[in-house]
Amino acid sequence: MIHTTEITKKYGKTTVLTIDNLEIPKGQSLGLVGNNGAGKTTFFNLLLDLIKPTTGKITTNGIQVNTSEDWKNFTGSFIDESFLIGYLTPEEYFYFVGELRGQNKADIDAFVKQFEEIFNDEILGKKKYLRDLSKGNQKKAGIIAALIGNPEVVILDEPFANLDPTTQIRLKQMLKELVENKDITVLISSHDLGHVTEVCERIVVLEKGIVIKDLKTSEATLKELEAHFAL
Amino acid sequence: MIKHFLNLEWKQYFRSQYWQRGIALKILMGFFALYFTVMFLAMGFGIFYILKKQFPDSDPFVTVTGFLFYWMLGDLVMRFFLQKLPVMTVKPLLTLPIKRSQVVNYVLGKSATSFFNILPLFAIIPFGAVLLNEGYKTNTVLVWVITLLLIVLIINFLNFIIESLSSKTSISFLPIVGIAGTLFALNHFNIVSFSSIISSGIMGIIENPMMIGVPILILIILYMYNYYILKSKLYIDSSVQDKIKEANTSELAWTRKFGDIAPFMQLDLKLLWRNKRAKSTLPMLAIGLLYGLFFYPQPMYQDKEFLYAFIGIFSTGIFLINFGQFIPAWDSSYYKMLMSQNFEYKQYLKSKFTLMSLSVVILFVLGIPYVYFGWKILIAHFAAAIYNIGVNTHVMMYGGTFNRKKINLDEKAAFNFQGTGAVQWIIGIPLMIIPMGIFALVNWLVNFELAIAILTGMGLIGIVLHQKLMTTITNRYLKVKYKMIEAFSQEN
Numbered sequence: 001m002i003h004t005t006e007i008t009k010k011y012g013k014t015t016v017l018t019i020d021n022l023e024i025p026k027g028q029s030l031g032l033v034g035n036n037g038a039g040k041t042t043f044f045n046l047l048l049d050l051i052k053p054t055t056g057k058i059t060t061n062g063i064q065v066n067t068s069e070d071w072k073n074f075t076g077s078f079i080d081e082s083f084l085i086g087y088l089t090p091e092e093y094f095y096f097v098g099e100l101r102g103q104n105k106a107d108i109d110a111f112v113k114q115f116e117e118i119f120n121d122e123i124l125g126k127k128k129y130l131r132d133l134s135k136g137n138q139k140k141a142g143i144i145a146a147l148i149g150n151p152e153v154v155i156l157d158e159p160f161a162n163l164d165p166t167t168q169i170r171l172k173q174m175l176k177e178l179v180e181n182k183d184i185t186v187l188i189s190s191h192d193l194g195h196v197t198e199v200c201e202r203i204v205v206l207e208k209g210i211v212i213k214d215l216k217t218s219e220a221t222l223k224e225l226e227a228h229f230a231l
Numbered sequence: 232m233i234k235h236f237l238n239l240e241w242k243q244y245f246r247s248q249y250w251q252r253g254i255a256l257k258i259l260m261g262f263f264a265l266y267f268t269v270m271f272l273a274m275g276f277g278i279f280y281i282l283k284k285q286f287p288d289s290d291p292f293v294t295v296t297g298f299l300f301y302w303m304l305g306d307l308v309m310r311f312f313l314q315k316l317p318v319m320t321v322k323p324l325l326t327l328p329i330k331r332s333q334v335v336n337y338v339l340g341k342s343a344t345s346f347f348n349i350l351p352l353f354a355i356i357p358f359g360a361v362l363l364n365e366g367y368k369t370n371t372v373l374v375w376v377i378t379l380l381l382i383v384l385i386i387n388f389l390n391f392i393i394e395s396l397s398s399k400t401s402i403s404f405l406p407i408v409g410i411a412g413t414l415f416a417l418n419h420f421n422i423v424s425f426s427s428i429i430s431s432g433i434m435g436i437i438e439n440p441m442m443i444g445v446p447i448l449i450l451i452i453l454y455m456y457n458y459y460i461l462k463s464k465l466y467i468d469s470s471v472q473d474k475i476k477e478a479n480t481s482e483l484a485w486t487r488k489f490g491d492i493a494p495f496m497q498l499d500l501k502l503l504w505r506n507k508r509a510k511s512t513l514p515m516l517a518i519g520l521l522y523g524l525f526f527y528p529q530p531m532y533q534d535k536e537f538l539y540a541f542i543g544i545f546s547t548g549i550f551l552i553n554f555g556q557f558i559p560a561w562d563s564s565y566y567k568m569l570m571s572q573n574f575e576y577k578q579y580l581k582s583k584f585t586l587m588s589l590s591v592v593i594l595f596v597l598g599i600p601y602v603y604f605g606w607k608i609l610i611a612h613f614a615a616a617i618y619n620i621g622v623n624t625h626v627m628m629y630g631g632t633f634n635r636k637k638i639n640l641d642e643k644a645a646f647n648f649q650g651t652g653a654v655q656w657i658i659g660i661p662l663m664i665i666p667m668g669i670f671a672l673v674n675w676l677v678n679f680e681l682a683i684a685i686l687t688g689m690g691l692i693g694i695v696l697h698q699k700l701m702t703t704i705t706n707r708y709l710k711v712k713y714k715m716i717e718a719f720s721q722e723n
Contacts, residue, residue: 048571052713072573082720083568085498087505087640099494100572127479129505131641 001026001153001185002047007056009042009209017042017209019056024187026152029179031200031217032189033225038206040189041079044157047187048077060153073101076151078142078159086131090123090141093130094148101149108148115144118170135162143171147178154178155187160195168195175199193229197222232329236337264346268353275357279365292362296375296433300418300426303386304411306351310390311407314347335461339454342391348383355379374437381446388453395460495574495582502561503554506640509561512553516590519549520597527604536679537671539608540686543615544623544666546598550590551619555627556658558583559708563637563719570716577705584624584701591619607679611670614686618666621693625700630658632707635718 004022008015017039024030032040045051047058049065057064063071077083085093091112098108112124122137130138139162146154159175160168172195179186179199190196197203197217205213205228213228215221282291324334359376363369397406418425436442486496503509523542526532545552554561559579562569569579595616602609666686673682693700708715 050567050570050713050716069573072571075571077571079567082565083571085565085568087501088498092501096494096498097572100574 002060004058005056007058008054010054015209019211024185026185027182028202029186029200031196031203033196033203034206039209040206041157044079044155047155074152076146077155078146079157081138083142084130084138087129089129094145097145097148103149118167136164139163152183153185157189159188160190160192172199193222193225232333233337267350271350271353272357275354276361279361296430297426300429304415306386307390308407308411310347314345314390331462335458339457342387343384348387351383371437374440378433378436378446381450385450385453388457391457489585492578492582492585495579496586499582499586508638508640515553516549519546520594522546523601536674539611540615540670541667543612544619544663547591547594547612547616548619548623551587551623555587557638558628558631560634560636560638566719567716576708577701580628580705587624588620591616610683614683617687617690621690623662625693626661628704632711637719
């Protein structure tokens with residue numbers, strides 16, 4: 001599904017990301033972990049064509065992301081709050097994204113309904129603009145919006161950060177269900193080793209822009225990661 | 232402690248984006264400051280002799296004192312728009328061992344050194360010197376100068392109170408304009424003569440210098456009130472609290488008629504309606520629409536046909552100018568998100584184009600009553616409207632590709648230069664100067680009819696080439712996409 005070949009990203013003379021070859025097959029759920037500055041967000045930004053690669057290319061579904069825009073049809077993403085339109089209510093935001101993804105209001109209403117539990121009655125029908133919601137609630141709205149329109153690729157940067165424990169657990173549950181669907185490729189970055197190993201079947205560890213571990217998740221993975229990062 | 236504060240501010244100033252902002256703007260501001268200083272100095276030295284010459288029968292000193300009311304009123308209104316309470320980033324300070332009162336006193340004290348308080352000194356002190364030179368009693372002059380200094384400070388602190396009280400209203404400048412207008416009218420029509428109240432007050436102080444306690448008392452009360460307002464604001468929850476307003480949702484179903492650009496049009500309309508900065512373009516519409524009334528009723532402009540094109544472009548294009556100059560910076564805070572969504576850039580731009588063109592049509596229709604001043608005006612406005620739709624919309628959108636400045640939608644708008652760069656100045660050339668120049672030239676060399684025809688023709692060419700121009704502009708936007716994303720994610 002996603003092929004990364006010989007990609008590098010440099011700012012001036014500093015290289016922030018070097019990935020020779022990373023293949024993510026369709027339906028896989030991949031967790032990206034690494035300390036601050038490891039290159040996780042840079043990778044996601046490259047994947048979404050928000051920054052230009054210095055060398056190399058990324059293709060998803062055979063489409064090279066920085067030459068064609070067709071990948072936008074099947075890619076949903078939430079990187080940070082700058083993905084939200086502050087002066088819309090959550091509903092309006094969902095409708096807007098839905099419309100861009102070919103969903104009508106009724107579709108969106110039905111879609112959003114499934115997430116009632118996660119929203120915990122704090123998001124819908126509150127007559128509040130997104131900019132007035134708490135950081136955690138903003139994040140929830142952004143994550144749900146990324147799932148609108150049956151995307152085949154879902155990219156979430158730090159989905160667990162800023163969320164309260166209950167929501168973290170619910171979100172984890174939701175993501176688990178999502179990755180069971182073998183049509184959807186999910187990419188998540190996280191600092192929470194426990195959550196990410198629980199959700200993802202594959203973990204890639206980045207350090208200073210380089211892939212240093214590529215693990216298939218098993219019982220031992222969490223221990224291994226903890227040992228790695230404890231150093 | 233003050234040393235620390237000054238140090239912090241020094242760094243904040245020189246490390247801020249502001250400092251790196253276009254040199255042109257800074258030079259312009261510096262020039263303005265210099266200009267006003269010189270003007271005030273000249274006024275301070277000259278006014279005595281000018282008044283003496285113009286009104287030999289009256290004492291210039293008394294005349295000046297009589298006019299102080301107007302100065303106070305004007306100063307207050309001007310400060311409202313231009314002067315802001317010096318802001319400190321207080322949040323990081325709140326948890327440090329610094330007394331809140333220290334922070335507040337510092338902020339208020341610093342406001343006293345503002346340029347707006349220094350500037351009047353350039354007029355007041357020379358005027359005082361002239362008075363002494365002309366043989367007025369030292370006592371009188373001294374008390375007069377001190378009283379005026381107190382008044383300057385009173386205006387300074389009064390302004391902050393007005394600002395903080397009216398910041399909650401949605402169009403914040405209405406109260407001040409209303410109050411100032413009422414006071415002016417009451418005075419002007421001699422219902423209540425504030426001029427004479429104030430001048431006799433000052434004369435009273437001069438006669439009985441003990442009375443200077445009154446302005447001092449007023450100053451202290453105002454200072455205390457400011458202190459009280461500011462101190463209560465030093466809790467972060469108060470600034471969070473009143474921000475939350477109930478959302479009013481609307482369907483805007485009529486935009487559906489525009490087909491696939493409907494979602495973006497809805498977005499743009501909501502943008503205009505729900506954000507402080509964007510909302511301020513709306514009152515401007517009225518100013519633009521009525522702009523012609525400054526010129527047309529006056530006989531001296533009656534036969535100046537070259538002005539028609541300028542006023543036409545301005546009054547039918549006021550929205551286009553205000554809104555267009557910040558495309559796509561209006562969407563800067565969520566530009567990344569838009570760029571990862573599934574839509575064609577052309578739709579996005581087309582929505583902006585439609586909105587701007589619609590505004591031109593509506594403003595032209597609303598401006599039809601100008602025909603009262605002559606049919607030529609109406610025709611010139613029509614030609615200008617066509618030019619606006621055909622040429623200026625495209626110029627605006629093309630100019631937008633050079634926009635690299637983020638706009639913070641929540642910030643107050645009046646005299647907010649955020650997002651302004653050299654682009655906005657340069658773009659004015661094709662936008663206003665070229666059509667006006669061509670119109671004036673042809674009108675002068677040949678005749679009015681041909682000038683109209685050329686202006687209309689240029690507009691029509693633009694309309695015919697619309698699709699082609701859009702493709703070019705869209706490609707240009709796509710080309711600078713990464714640069715824009717990067718620039719828009721920089722906080723100011």
